[in-house]
Amino acid sequence: MAQTSALAKISDPPIDPVQLFKHLIETAGQGKPFIEMNLATIDEEFGVLNRTVVYRGLSSDNHVFYITHRYTRNCKNLQANPKACLTFYLPLVKNVDGMDKETLDSWQVRLIGATAVELPESEMDALWAKEDLPAKIRGHVFPCGEPVDYEQQKAKHDGFLNEHLSTGRAIERPATYTGWKFQPQLWDFLKVGQGQIADRVQYRLQSNGKWQSMHVAT
Template identity: 80%
Template sequence: MAQTSSLAKIIDPPIDPVQMFKHLLETVDQGKPEGSFKEMNLATIDDEFGVLNRTVVYRGLSSDNYVFYITHRYTRNCKNLQANPKASITFYLPLVKDDADGKDTTWQVRLIGATAVELPESEMDALWDKEDLPAKIRGHVFPCGEPVDYDQLKLKHDTFLREHLTSGKPIERPASYTGWKFQPQRWDFLKVGQGLIADRFQYRLQSNGKWESMHVST
């Protein structure tokens, strides 16, 4: 089979990066079960290892349209953000159907030069109420990053679950439960597919609070 080469093209991007992001997520969600979660890769500055990244669950957009996620204050990622709020986030969105050219394409969305801001305490109860049971139990009984004995941990979990089901009471939100939103300096969208050279579209935050947008080379 003869090889071919062409250029991917991001067509008619909106003036606002959040609109672009929402459109991509809506496209990815088509045909998926309701409530399917998405992951994002979060990189933080760490005193011990320099840079640490991990894949976390994307929780949505804050009331002021910033990407946010949920964590606990005892985790290393939270301690990293408390010590140095600079972070970077990447979303990998495979096989997005592009109606413009009829091809399946892969997208990468990056939040570059983001500053993490902890969500206000007043918003945490509503978020806690949406958590599923395993997440609520984990917030109470699971240590983070500590060596554990599986059997002891399972016993602790099962005891907590049994007491919860017996009491019939809701699980209280632990003081450690928190969330962070990320305010980026740039939104970077990259589109590529088989036999295509990637196209890249970037939004750069200006001093007046407006977004300057442009195609940039890959």
């Protein structure tokens, strides 16, 4: 079979990058319990550290945010140096014959040169109320990054769970629970399909606070 090549195209990108991002998240997230994003921070020990975390949504001012605890390394990294980058990999698929799935396009979305800003304390109770039970227990029981004995940790978890179930009391939000939003200097959208060369559209933040969009070579 002869090989072919084509150039992908991001057609009619909107003026606001968040509008395009919302569309991709809604399309890629259909049928999924959550969307992952990769977060890279500057680390005093290792230089740069990245990890995959759960995308929590957009803040009231349309910035990507996520939830963490103040004792985690990623939080300590952001406190020491708020510069960060985020990456989303978003394959868009369709059902074939009601069973198999076929990938239509793959998108990579990056937030480049982002500044992390901690969410205000006044917003945390509402976010805590949306957490599932495992996340709430983790916030109280698990010392992130510290060596542990598995059986001891399991005993702590089971004891906490049993007390919660037997008393019916709500699990209080720990003081460590916090969130960060990310204010990027540049949104980078890359689209590619099978047998294609990727197309990219970048939105660059201007001094007047508006976004300038352009196609850029991959």
